[in-house]
Amino acid sequence: MNTRPDVVISVKHLTGGYGEREILHDINFEVRRGEVLVIVGSSGCGTSTLLKHLIGLLPPRVGEVWIEGENLLATEGEVRTRLQRHFGVVFQSGALFGSLTVSENVALPLGEFTNLPDAARHYVALSLLEVVGLGGSAHRMPAELSGGMQKRAAIARAMVMDPHILFLDEPSAGLDPVTSAGLDALILDLSRYFGITFVIVTHELLSINAIADRVVMLDQQTRSIIAEGTPAELRRQTGNPAITRFFNRKPDPGQTIQTR
Ligand SMILES: Nc1ncnc2c1ncn2[C@@H]1O[C@H](COP(=O)(O)OP(=O)(O)OP(=O)(O)O)[C@@H](O)[C@H]1O
Ligand SMILES: [Mg+2]
Numbered sequence: 001m002n003t004r005p006d007v008v009i010s011v012k013h014l015t016g017g018y019g020e021r022e023i024l025h026d027i028n029f030e031v032r033r034g035e036v037l038v039i040v041g042s043s044g045c046g047t048s049t050l051l052k053h054l055i056g057l058l059p060p061r062v063g064e065v066w067i068e069g070e071n072l073l074a075t076e077g078e079v080r081t082r083l084q085r086h087f088g089v090v091f092q093s094g095a096l097f098g099s100l101t102v103s104e105n106v107a108l109p110l111g112e113f114t115n116l117p118d119a120a121r122h123y124v125a126l127s128l129l130e131v132v133g134l135g136g137s138a139h140r141m142p143a144e145l146s147g148g149m150q151k152r153a154a155i156a157r158a159m160v161m162d163p164h165i166l167f168l169d170e171p172s173a174g175l176d177p178v179t180s181a182g183l184d185a186l187i188l189d190l191s192r193y194f195g196i197t198f199v200i201v202t203h204e205l206l207s208i209n210a211i212a213d214r215v216v217m218l219d220q221q222t223r224s225i226i227a228e229g230t231p232a233e234l235r236r237q238t239g240n241p242a243i244t245r246f247f248n249r250k251p252d253p254g255q256t257i258q259t260r
Helices: 047-054 077-085 102-113 118-131 147-159 177-194 205-211 231-236 241-248
Strands: 007-018 021-032 036-040 062-067 087-090 165-169 197-201 214-218 225-229
Touching (some): 007 197, 021 047, 021 197, 036 205, 087 147, 118 147, 177 197, 231 241
Parallel strands (some): 087 165
Antiparallel strands (some): 007 021, 007 062
16 A cells, blocks of 8 residues: 655554553554654653654554555565664654764764764764754763753754654753754754655644644544644634633643633
């Protein structure tokens, strides 16, 4: 079964979670080539779990994830490895190795997956650190970087194998608005100039409006998708108060103090 050429990821009837615990139920959506797709949902509703299913870290209980025309779970050995090299991931914790310098961190996957000599690995790492605005910090240790710089370094490391798709889990969590806007600009640049497709989990409405081509919204109660569309479409959506509140940043009346 093949997908349309403009579709990079196709999620079909995915039901998943951990052991007996179902977190996601009958999830269906597509990611198109070159777009920035944002996944949102209240904390704990399963956005990180969905990312783990998408990258093949967690097998779904039911359903399929097709990436670039291949059924991810049905692939094995070399085919699976080749497919997985097409994507880079920055996890929510985004951890860099504390005992390695920033450039050693970025170069690490090259040591694992290529035969490039040391000097070439170093050169690639430095070039990518320039791209993410960290050219001057290559020799520093991760602990010497701010949170925003660490995120940039983690993005550089995720890019080092020249991925077609980047998965980012809450890249701007805990960052001030200016640093967060800087990360948004970086994501847009990487999308524009490198043609990378992004799948990003974020709850920051300003970021969503700035970067998202489309948004998929998960719902904790039904464990499935309750809304899908451009940020503007979702702002205009009137059918479901939870969606309207989220995209217009209004409080839930049930959670405010009622005064007469
Ligand atoms: N390894 C695991 N084993 C069992 N349950 C887990 C595991 N990881 C997460 N969960 C549970 O799955 C549910 C969804 O977790 P997940 O990390 O996907 O949430 P999230 O939507 O990413 O939340 P947040 O926005 O706070 O990061 C939670 O109830 C969590 O307790
Ligand atoms: Mg999460």
